[in-house]
Amino acid sequence: MIDVLDAPGLLAAPELLTRSGLLSPPGLLAWISVQGTDPDLGFTGLGVLATTLERIDLGAWLRAAIWLFAGLPLLFATTRWVKKWVTRQYSPQQAMVVGKFILYPGFLLLIVLALLEVGFNLTPLLGAAGVVGIAVGFASQTSVSNVISGFFLIGEKPFEVDDVIQVGDTVGRVLSIDTLSVKLRTFDNRFIRIPNETIVKSQVTTVTRFPIRRLDLTVGVAYKEDIPRVREVLMDVTRLNPRALMEPEPTVFFDGYGESSLDLRLAVWTYRENFFSLKNTLLEEIKARFDAEGIEIPFPHRSLYTGEVTEPFPIRLVHGGKTGFEDGGEGNRGQDPGRTEEEGDAPTQAPTQAPAQAPTQAPASAPPPAPADPLEDEPR
Amino acid sequence: MSPPPDTLSDTSPLRAPWGIVPLASGEPVRRNIGPRELWLRFVQGEIRLADCIVADPGSSGDEGAPPEDSRAWSRWAIPTPGTESTTRGAAESNARPPSVVLRPSLPDRPLIVQPEVPFSLLPRAEARVFIRVPLRIRVEVDLPATPAPTLLRTLPTLELSDTWWGGFLDGEPCSWLPTTARRQVTDDLLEPHLVICPMVLVNQSRSDLRVEKLCLRVEHLSLYADRQGFWADESRVRYHGDAEGSQIDMSGHPPEEAQSPVRISAPPAPVRGIRAMTFGRWLGKSSATGSP
Numbered sequence A: 001m002i003d004v005l006d007a008p009g010l011l012a013a014p015e016l017l018t019r020s021g022l023l024s025p026p027g028l029l030a031w032i033s034v035q036g037t038d039p040d041l042g043f044t045g046l047g048v049l050a051t052t053l054e055r056i057d058l059g060a061w062l063r064a065a066i067w068l069f070a071g072l073p074l075l076f077a078t079t080r081w082v083k084k085w086v087t088r089q090y091s092p093q094q095a096m097v098v099g100k101f102i103l104y105p106g107f108l109l110l111i112v113l114a115l116l117e118v119g120f121n122l123t124p125l126l127g128a129a130g131v132v133g134i135a136v137g138f139a140s141q142t143s144v145s146n147v148i149s150g151f152f153l154i155g156e157k158p159f160e161v162d163d164v165i166q167v168g169d170t171v172g173r174v175l176s177i178d179t180l181s182v183k184l185r186t187f188d189n190r191f192i193r194i195p196n197e198t199i200v201k202s203q204v205t206t207v208t209r210f211p212i213r214r215l216d217l218t219v220g221v222a223y224k225e226d227i228p229r230v231r232e233v234l235m236d237v238t239r240l241n242p243r244a245l246m247e248p249e250p251t252v253f254f255d256g257y258g259e260s261s262l263d264l265r266l267a268v269w270t271y272r273e274n275f276f277s278l279k280n281t282l283l284e285e286i287k288a289r290f291d292a293e294g295i296e297i298p299f300p301h302r303s304l305y306t307g308e309v310t311e312p313f314p315i316r317l318v319h320g321g322k323t324g325f326e327d328g329g330e331g332n333r334g335q336d337p338g339r340t341e342e343e344g345d346a347p348t349q350a351p352t353q354a355p356a357q358a359p360t361q362a363p364a365s366a367p368p369p370a371p372a373d374p375l376e377d378e379p380r
Numbered sequence B: 001m002s003p004p005p006d007t008l009s010d011t012s013p014l015r016a017p018w019g020i021v022p023l024a025s026g027e028p029v030r031r032n033i034g035p036r037e038l039w040l041r042f043v044q045g046e047i048r049l050a051d052c053i054v055a056d057p058g059s060s061g062d063e064g065a066p067p068e069d070s071r072a073w074s075r076w077a078i079p080t081p082g083t084e085s086t087t088r089g090a091a092e093s094n095a096r097p098p099s100v101v102l103r104p105s106l107p108d109r110p111l112i113v114q115p116e117v118p119f120s121l122l123p124r125a126e127a128r129v130f131i132r133v134p135l136r137i138r139v140e141v142d143l144p145a146t147p148a149p150t151l152l153r154t155l156p157t158l159e160l161s162d163t164w165w166g167g168f169l170d171g172e173p174c175s176w177l178p179t180t181a182r183r184q185v186t187d188d189l190l191e192p193h194l195v196i197c198p199m200v201l202v203n204q205s206r207s208d209l210r211v212e213k214l215c216l217r218v219e220h221l222s223l224y225a226d227r228q229g230f231w232a233d234e235s236r237v238r239y240h241g242d243a244e245g246s247q248i249d250m251s252g253h254p255p256e257e258a259q260s261p262v263r264i265s266a267p268p269a270p271v272r273g274i275r276a277m278t279f280g281r282w283l284g285k286s287s288a289t290g291s292p
Helices: A008-020 A025-037 A045-055 A058-089 A092-117 A122-139 A141-156 A196-201 A227-240 A272-293 B088-094 B285-289
Strands: A164-167 A170-177 A181-186 A191-195 A204-206 A212-221 A251-257 A262-271 A314-317 A323-325 B019-021 B029-033 B036-043 B046-053 B074-077 B099-105 B111-115 B119-121 B126-134 B136-142 B150-156 B161-165 B172-179 B194-203 B209-211 B214-216 B223-225 B230-232 B235-239 B246-250 B262-265 B273-276
Touching: A058 A092, A092 A122, A092 A170, A122 A141, A141 A170, A141 A191, A141 A196, A170 A191, A181 A196, A191 A196, A212 A227, A212 A272, A227 A251, A227 A262, A227 A272, A262 A272, A262 B161, B036 B136, B036 B150, B046 B150, B074 B150, B099 B223, B099 B262, B119 B126, B119 B194, B126 B172, B194 B209, B194 B214
Parallel strands: B111 B172, B194 B230, B194 B235
Antiparallel strands: A164 A170, A164 A204, A170 A181, A181 A191, A212 A262, A251 A262, B019 B099, B029 B036, B036 B046, B046 B074, B099 B136, B111 B214, B119 B209, B126 B194, B136 B150, B161 B172, B223 B230, B223 B262, B235 B246, B246 B273
16 A cells, blocks of 8 residues: 655645646646656656546536535425424324435435446445345344334334324333334333334333323222222212213222222213313322221221130230230230220220121321322323 | 404403402412302412302302312412522522412313204294303413413313214214393393304204204304393394204494493304204214113
8 A cells, every 4th residue: 555645756746736837637647647657756646646537427416416515404494394384284193204204215325326326336236235135134133123014003003103102110201213213202201212113012102192081090999898888989979070071971880898898989081181180189089088988998907716616816906006915925915904994995806707897996187099000191 | 233342451441350460479369250260369470279169159259268178279480580699599589479360261171052942943033132141261371471371270150061973984072051042131131151142043944943952153253242131143144944054144344232342352263154053953862872
């Protein structure tokens, strides 16, 4: 390799350029030719350079540059305008798809045009592309899979931009559906990228697909309560909440006998944008109404049963709520079992029956059970 | 029947508590429209508005006091004339209170009316019913710089529950109105916060029509006022069967019972007739609640 900067003749180049107008390409070529053919210099590299530069069509390079430097901004502007128009006319999702269909082929076209302008022969490139494609295909199976999955997502449209979706444990609003991945914004403002292939393989829940949603609240009441009365109170609370839809009609299901409570499920419909506020207000209203009606919401408790032939263990509350056993259990050490009873403490007695008769008094301020709803979304 | 006169921008047909509310600088003014109580005042170049629901509207006398909590008030700063030539503070203190108008309007979405006692229409039978609908209050301010009144807020005189009309995929949001579908209008039905919507129901199917719920599409109705109260267009609903829906035609004029009515608001979505589901045949309890 010959370093042209080592040529002694080039040291005078700046002077020559300024004095005799060699700045122009023909002048530069002529100068390099003369220098390159001077046997005294013993330097033939400049001759090679001169030959190369003679072959370069600067006009073609200029045209290629125009294709790129004028074409690319024009392409971006066109894409942006079309996306805006499609967004207005149709949806952001369709705008994104249309934008990609314009941008990617347009970019490829500009590159090809620029290469053709500078005399690049594309035929061998296309031939090589097949071979390279196989190699690249093996090397980028995941990416290709994501691209193909992206086409499926765009075609099937299980969700659109701005929908709230759940994939696995992740819930968020769709920011974009791209070639390789779907981007989400979670409600605590994190950015999550999920590969398209993962989405195609997973169960995806589109929370905001339909305009109305059902809110299920599990409400536990003490075993002593009258279920029809509780049902009526729950229905009344629902009727008074303006966010709860009157139709489809709210319903109370009796879910079964829990360990500490009778479990009822209140199913209420609401507009999807009111889902969160309905959940919040309804839970508060149920608690307040149950307190007013004297309906007990029990906390979890357990009864000890020693068999039908034995007496139940009497349990009483002593100082600070510590429990002790009358037979001198550890929590009762040194205490007179009967003293607190006389002083008015209320000892509780473990029932001898199954848990169906188990309830003891629960504080009225026991919190209502929190519903397990993974689809809880932010108000829209 | 010739159409009644149009006074869409005129407030003269509106009787108290509707119409112009005279505001004096700093003095609160109260208006009770049905159960809704409004407080208005003009302070430091601002219009302030507070509202609440009164439990027993009939017992509301003059002893009411404006809300003391500043957060209960909504505030609007209005353009003050002469601000450029004088200091802002002086201009605001010298500003004359603008005219605030309380204008009635129909609800902004369809109503699902549930008669207290459902009734049936035999084939080829026809019934005329009157449904009372709570009005909405448009609080507008008339500013000298603007050609049309500026809307500050719209409030319901009565808060209605939400409901859904139609299927899970193709239904529409509506408001729920439990009411008595009266067959006659008597004076006691006319109240300042209610508009009477007459409907003629015609059963043109071959089966009985059980009227448990019906959809009243108020967005296609005009609002009229007479000396006694408010009226809406009379609409005629012809039922052809469950599958075919109903043909709803708006008469474009108030009922004969109205005395010298004037139109005070045009329908937001004017149509002469539409075909739509009107009578309540909801999807059924099992499908409505879905499987547990």
